[in-house]
Amino acid sequence: MPPLWMYLALGAFLFATGVVGVVSRRNPIVIFMCIELMLNSVNLTFLALARYAPWLPVPLEREPQAWMGGPAMVIFVMAVAAAEVAVGLGIIMAIFRLRDEVDVDEMNLLRG
Amino acid sequence: MPDRFLFPIPQDLDWFALGPIIVVVATGLVALIVEMLRHKRNNAYVVGVSVVGLLVAGAMAASQAGEPAKEILAGTFLRDRFGCVVQVLMVAACLLSVLFSEGYLRQKRIAYGEAYPLMLWATAGGMVMATSRNLVTLFVGLELLSVSLYVLAGLSRTEAKSEESALKYFLLGAFASAFLLYGIALFYGATGSLHLGRVAEVWTSGFETGRSLLAVGMALILIGLSFKSAFVPFHQWTPDVYQGAPTNIAAFMAAGSKVAAVAMLYRVLDAAQPMVALWLPPLFWVAILTMVVGNLAALVQKDAKRLLAYSSISHAGYLLVALLARFKAPDVVSDAALLYYLASYSFMTIGAFAVISVAARAGRESTGLSALNGLWQRSPFAAVALLLFVWSLIGVPGASGFVGKLLIFRDALAADLVPLAIVLAVASVVSVAYYLALVRAAWVADESEADAAVAPLNAGSGLALGICAAGVLGLFVFVGPLLGWMAGPRSAEAERAPIVRQG
Numbered sequence: 016m017p018p019l020w021m022y023l024a025l026g027a028f029l030f031a032t033g034v035v036g037v038v039s040r041r042n043p044i045v046i047f048m049c050i051e052l053m054l055n056s057v058n059l060t061f062l063a064l065a066r067y068a069p070w071l072p073v074p075l076e077r078e079p080q081a082w083m084g085g086p087a088m089v090i091f092v093m094a095v096a097a098a099e100v101a102v103g104l105g106i107i108m109a110i111f112r113l114r115d116e117v118d119v120d121e122m123n124l125l126r127g
Numbered sequence: 128m129p130d131r132f133l134f135p136i137p138q139d140l141d142w143f144a145l146g147p148i149i150v151v152v153a154t155g156l157v158a159l160i161v162e163m164l165r166h167k168r169n170n171a172y173v174v175g176v177s178v179v180g181l182l183v184a185g186a187m188a189a190s191q192a193g194e195p196a197k198e199i200l201a202g203t204f205l206r207d208r209f210g211c212v213v214q215v216l217m218v219a220a221c222l223l224s225v226l227f228s229e230g231y232l233r234q235k236r237i238a239y240g241e242a243y244p245l246m247l248w249a250t251a252g253g254m255v256m257a258t259s260r261n262l263v264t265l266f267v268g269l270e271l272l273s274v275s276l277y278v279l280a281g282l283s284r285t286e287a288k289s290e291e292s293a294l295k296y297f298l299l300g301a302f303a304s305a306f307l308l309y310g311i312a313l314f315y316g317a318t319g320s321l322h323l324g325r326v327a328e329v330w331t332s333g334f335e336t337g338r339s340l341l342a343v344g345m346a347l348i349l350i351g352l353s354f355k356s357a358f359v360p361f362h363q364w365t366p367d368v369y370q371g372a373p374t375n376i377a378a379f380m381a382a383g384s385k386v387a388a389v390a391m392l393y394r395v396l397d398a399a400q401p402m403v404a405l406w407l408p409p410l411f412w413v414a415i416l417t418m419v420v421g422n423l424a425a426l427v428q429k430d431a432k433r434l435l436a437y438s439s440i441s442h443a444g445y446l447l448v449a450l451l452a453r454f455k456a457p458d459v460v461s462d463a464a465l466l467y468y469l470a471s472y473s474f475m476t477i478g479a480f481a482v483i484s485v486a487a488r489a490g491r492e493s494t495g496l497s498a499l500n501g502l503w504q505r506s507p508f509a510a511v512a513l514l515l516f517v518w519s520l521i522g523v524p525g526a527s528g529f530v531g532k533l534l535i536f537r538d539a540l541a542a543d544l545v546p547l548a549i550v551l552a553v554a555s556v557v558s559v560a561y562y563l564a565l566v567r568a569a570w571v572a573d574e575s576e577a578d579a580a581v582a583p584l585n586a587g588s589g590l591a592l593g594i595c596a597a598g599v600l601g602l603f604v605f606v607g608p609l610l611g612w613m614a615g616p617r618s619a620e621a622e623r624a625p626i627v628r629q630g
Contacts, residue, residue, distance in 0.1 A: 053305035064316040084321035095270045102277050110290045
């Protein structure tokens, strides 16, 4: 098995890629894909930490089932991400109907 | 730590502790069914069902505030005084927003009945965020609140402004959630559990890798929650979203969503109390920045909703001062100032938004400050109520805002956070300028629009304004008993009483 830090590094790299994408891209659908990438990097981190569970020196072995929180969390993250996709794409569709383009740089109706 | 989770449901589960949340969620479902059965364009029953359900849930939550703290369902749900008071506040914020929604949505020609179930579920999400120390539960509660609000922000679906605000809120909210989740993952790696109760143990154990994971995780969680609570420098979405979203939804976001985010921050900071030396300095500067930027940016606003958005940012700064004082000196400072300020802030902000919503008529809504011109002729009651809310928002003696700021000021001094107390006082003085602009628009300036003569206050808005005004005054008059209720008995025994774990 590759060492734990490799998985964590991959997770951090994917997360950073997602952050850069969100900050630099202009199409809301691509921005949302980058957010999904961030969520998936979190899932990878959770699963890696759960798989390499007994790495903690503190006496946590007395409750092995507490580690099941990680894999369970991944299910929750996937479900929540699906809900967000449904709502987010709905909003993007509504905007597209109103103005025929969805570039976030053109979103400038709201300003002070 | 939690016992094994007994599936499907523990025999001795305390249903009453879960009651308020169950009632709110079920009321949302019933309201949705009623909405499908209703006669076209009549939301009266939907509103009625929502109001009844919220009243029941609020009463259930309030009746449990005095009970000993108890953690049930394998440590995923915590019933304690703080949680119960926040639940009552969430329910009150939703109730007040629902009351003035119908008249407003009708005037704006977007009387979609599904707004009410969504508001109820958002409320349930906020209630979950206040009553757990388990990060899964907190996260799901946060997302329930957020996803409902993304939909609600875009409720006016033929209006480009509303959809734009929904998209901005959605993208930034999801971005913030990702930071929060990464922080949760690192907490999980450090502590081996998703329960916040383990954090202190690991932090003091001298396990260096775990400590660094906790430090980075804490930073990421704080970034995520700062977005949700609109702390500077993570506040940019707030004015845009409040301006574009329908006014009743903006009111609910400003009050309910802020209460929930602050409650979740409270849970995290409470668990991370031993790490206080680490997170106090950055949050100290965030609090100063939030108070300064929120108040200065509000000075130049020409739109009433943007002005209130920046006002809500500066109030978030005051709330952060209360939080920092609470956790810097947990022995001398109680929760009372924080909870009192949240209650007072909710009443004044929802009231102010309700006054602004009066400007909507015949499918159009103008939210510029000039839309309030001549309000004192059209609706003297709304104008007087606005005066009271502004009075309280500034913090002039005679209304609850003053007591709230005084309590936070006192706590900040007690916790030895003198710079924060000074900034709070100076910021309050600066805020007089822009709050007076709001009053001047309603009271001094003359009617500018010819067709503005008729806009009678509908019953729901009148009731909501009346309750908000009564709340602002009531909190001021009954400050002693209320503080006692919020803080609970402060005895050494109560402080040391362990949280009972069950099922």
